[in-house]
Amino acid sequence: MATREVAELNGDGIAAELRAAVHAVNEALGSPVAFRPIDWSLERREASPAVLEEGIEAVRALGAAMKYPTVTETVSPNQVLRDRLGLAVIHRPCRSYPGVSRNYTGKVDLHVVRIATGGTYEDAGIRIGYYSAVSVRVMERTPVEHAAHFAFRLAEQHRQAVTSTSKYTIQRATDGLFEEVVAEVATEYRNVTHNRELFDALLAKLIINPERYDVVVCPNEYGDFLSDMVYGLVGSIGLGASASYAFSKSHQPIIGVFDPAGGTAPDIAGKGIANPSGAIEAFGYLLQFCGHGALGRQLVDAVHDTIAAGEKTRDLGGTLDTMAFTQAVIRRAVPA
Numbered sequence: 001m002a003t004r005e006v007a008e009l010n011g012d013g014i015a016a017e018l019r020a021a022v023h024a025v026n027e028a029l030g031s032p033v034a035f036r037p038i039d040w041s042l043e044r045r046e047a048s049p050a051v052l053e054e055g056i057e058a059v060r061a062l063g064a065a066m067k068y069p070t071v072t073e074t075v076s077p078n079q080v081l082r083d084r085l086g087l088a089v090i091h092r093p094c095r096s097y098p099g100v101s102r103n104y105t106g107k108v109d110l111h112v113v114r115i116a117t118g119g120t121y122e123d124a125g126i127r128i129g130y131y132s133a134v135s136v137r138v139m140e141r142t143p144v145e146h147a148a149h150f151a152f153r154l155a156e157q158h159r160q161a162v163t164s165t166s167k168y169t170i171q172r173a174t175d176g177l178f179e180e181v182v183a184e185v186a187t188e189y190r191n192v193t194h195n196r197e198l199f200d201a202l203l204a205k206l207i208i209n210p211e212r213y214d215v216v217v218c219p220n221e222y223g224d225f226l227s228d229m230v231y232g233l234v235g236s237i238g239l240g241a242s243a244s245y246a247f248s249k250s251h252q253p254i255i256g257v258f259d260p261a262g263g264t265a266p267d268i269a270g271k272g273i274a275n276p277s278g279a280i281e282a283f284g285y286l287l288q289f290c291g292h293g294a295l296g297r298q299l300v301d302a303v304h305d306t307i308a309a310g311e312k313t314r315d316l317g318g319t320l321d322t323m324a325f326t327q328a329v330i331r332r333a334v335p336a
Contacts, residue, residue, distance in 0.1 A: 114223025
């Protein structure tokens with residue numbers, strides 16, 4: 001398969017170290033993608049706001065991007081991406097890593113599918129005098145349709161179960177619309193079971209028995225809370241990878257932006273000790289999106305196998321630095 005060019009949105013803090021790890025992996029795999037770099041560091045964005053537009057146009061033209069952590073001050077780069085590219089769905093795969101210390105010792109293997117727009121995040125609200133404030137909560141049919149189709153298609157590849165979750169008994173208009181649309185979409189996927197659960201009850205059930213869940217689809221803010229909680233179950237938010245998608249009218253992903261779930265970690269930036277597992281796993285999902293399905297799955301499995309073998313970075317109780325861990329993953333991802 002020909003090399004696919006993708007945008008690369010460079011960021012702040014540990015972004016440079018994560019980028020070096022991903023480039024090392026890409027080269028070891030035979031360079032299945034070529035990167036078009038755009039500097040989205042805070043310093044560059046403040047000096048030249050036009051660089052945001054440069055990045056947006058590159059992602060739109062190429063259809064795929066690898067993004068590294070960015071600092072948000074006046075403008076959120078993530079929000080700009082969602083607004084300008086119509087990124088409607090955020091997918092957070094989450095499974096337990098053998099070899100990672102955690103309170104829950106069972107097996108976790110689930111997917112959080114989050115609507116990337118609307119909810120309470122769409123409106124910052126206004127203050128009304130000294131004692132009050134108000135904000136508007138938004139739910140739109142089209143993003144819910146995209147999320148629901150994505151969730152059911154994902155479940156077809158896994159354990160064929162989708163759970164939709166919200167506060168539909170309280171937020172009867174917004175969450176009621178969400179559940180209504182998901183139920184409509186469910187009728188198109190007869191091999192997948194669909195259940196709905198109240199969000200607060202779901203949180204308790206997930207903590208007690210996460211194995212019962214396969215794919216969970218939810219509105220924006222619920223997905224934000226849920227993703228972090230699930231990564232807590234597996235031991236570290238730094239292990240997470242994230243994918244955001246824009247869709248065609250037929251609900252097919254047409255743009256994908258892939259990034260590690262963790263932040264910029266300024267306290268360790270430049271020390272060469274950052275855990276690159278989330279970034280490498282995100283790159284694996286980018287490869288799958290770009291048509292390198294087997295290679296991407298092989299890379300994701302290599303990350304898990306490396307950690308399971310006890311080859312870990314310091315944040316997970318190991319001794320490896322960023323590049324030593326990266327080389328350990330490469331040894332497993334690239335056949336001898």
